[in-house]
Amino acid sequence: MASEQLQAVHELLDGVDLGGLTLQERRAFMAAAAPPPPEGTTVDAVDADGVPAELVTAAGVTGDRTVLFFPGGAYHIGSLATLRRLLALVSDAAQARVLGADYRLAPEHPFPAAVHDALTAYRWLLANGTAPGQISVAGNSSGGGLALALLVALRDAGEPMPAAAVAISPWTDMEMTGESRRTRAAADRMVTPAGQEEAADWYLAGQDPRHPYASPLHADLQGLPPILIHVGDAEILLDDSTRFAARARAAGVEVTLEVWDEMPHCWHTFAGLLPEADRAIERIGRWLQER
Secondary structure, eight states, X not given: OOXXXXXXXXXXXXXXXXXXXXXXXXXXXXXHTOOOOOTTOEEEEEEETTEEEEEEEOTTOXXXXXXXXXXXXXXXXXXXXXXXXXXXXXXXXXXXXXXXXXXXXXTTSOTTHHHHHHHHHHHHHHHTTOOGGGEEEEEETHHHHHHHHHHHHHHHHTOOOOSEEEEESOOOOTXXXXXXXXXXXXXXXXXXXXXXXXXXXXXXXXXXXTOTTTOGGGSOOTTOOOEEEEEETTSTTHHHHHHHHHHHHHTTOOEEEEEETTOOTTGGGGTTTOHHHHHHHHHHHHHHHHO
16 A cells, blocks of 8 residues: 555645646746755766766765666656756665766657767766766656667667666657556546657657657667666556566566556655655665666
């Protein structure tokens, strides 16, 4: 059974309606609503070969272990400003620095701009002396899908692979064929089928929704590193996770899929308010340290 604090999260989400806002208003709202990182966190602006980024390091974290993190936001409203607190908490839990990459957004920069930026940020880490075995990639929602797409693109290019990947409520299917779009539509307070379709149209701009870098669900998944997937049972993207995990396992990938009962989309962002969010971040940290 979920914690009693989940009701407060539901009330908070029910009070947010981005559908009536312009694109710029949505972006501004998301940035303004973001909580600050914990005291003692270091946030350094970085130019990762043209990709704006931030190196977020929790107090007491040292060494070269690095999580390359891609923020969610359906490829059109996400930014590092919305996730500095989450990145700092991941840094503390994993005892690693976190490089957040502010990849270009649709509709101004449709697919594959985000994938190109993800590749650039990863290559920048390598060029600046971080060994691939010291790097993991991660992201939430569209950022989780982008992290998985990055793995496929690196494998295809024959480049060194990171040690591991973490995908939080990832969007892996631009065709939007998962049955959970119907079965979880009434329960999902964050993502609607209509909003998902709008975002997909902006991101793809007429390109193939089955392209493996846009929809890693449809990719050849052989040769990928270990992957941890977190997804809530109350989100329409549930099947994006369960089907990806099944296909990855069939391809010989080590996959840890955790479906959290009653949790909403990307519940990790409610850390400090929702006990399940705190536990999920702790779990990610332990899993990454084991890699």
